[in-house]
Amino acid sequence: MSQIEVFINGHYYPKEDAKISVYDHGLLYGDGVFEGMRAYSGRVFRLQEHLIRLEESAAAILLTIPLSREELAEAVKDTLKRNNLQDAYIRLIVTRGAGSLGLDPARTSNPQVIIITDHIELYPRELYEQGLKIITASTIRNHPAALSPRIKSLNYLNNIMAKLEGRQAGCMEALMLNVRGEVAECTGDNIFIVRRGQLLTPPIDAGILEGITRNAVMELARNAGVTVRETTLTRHDVYVADECFLTGSAAEVIPVVEVDQRTIGTGSVGPVTRRLMQDFHQLVRSSNE
């Protein structure tokens, strides 16, 4: 297979040589923003929505992206083409740039725009048939007044702490609650449950990332005649759910069959989840965006 080339500020570098400064505040402080996207059959799924969210994340941290939305879109497409990738995962990163040692963003220059296109397999294939087992982490999701979970920043330590708890318990994902003890999201995915035929998911003000896959799945469910509600959920709601699944650009739609060693529903993939997994796969393959 040919060598992957990475875009950095308008230039392409072989994967091994794709490097930025050790003085970059993205490395020193997690000061930067990113997006994770997927391309299917050569087309990036909901590229515009990802770019808008990137701009909003950047605006929230007063980071000026040196490329326009159109230029970013072109750069993403060019990087995919250059690497001959049809089905791929795309990581678009904007760091604050190299600066001095010290937090002050005013002492940095030239934000770095990085585009990595590669393959990703977040979870083993068989788990899409069998379902994931997850636990609730004791690490709560960032308090929105400390760092809004709506910002997709390079500082993922909050989620990594929860992910580590999951790993320690032998699980590949972990559920995170918010400061009020309500269900928020998983470390890299949004969460849905099915209860009495309705599809339920926590609202944005539960302190979550507004997932692009989450929005797509809500649309698909409505199109399929399923009532969808964004509503506060507790762990109780998850435990007594008929079905549960997670969504994310990398994960796509993946069923959950066990939470905190409690079987959810029948313990196998339920009909609503199965339908939405199928509809999602159809949508991403047919999407003209």
Ligand code: PMP
């Ligand atoms: N929540 C978190 C914390 C995430 O990092 C992600 C993306 N990996 C998601 C939810 C899902 O968002 P999207 O569907 O836009 O990928």
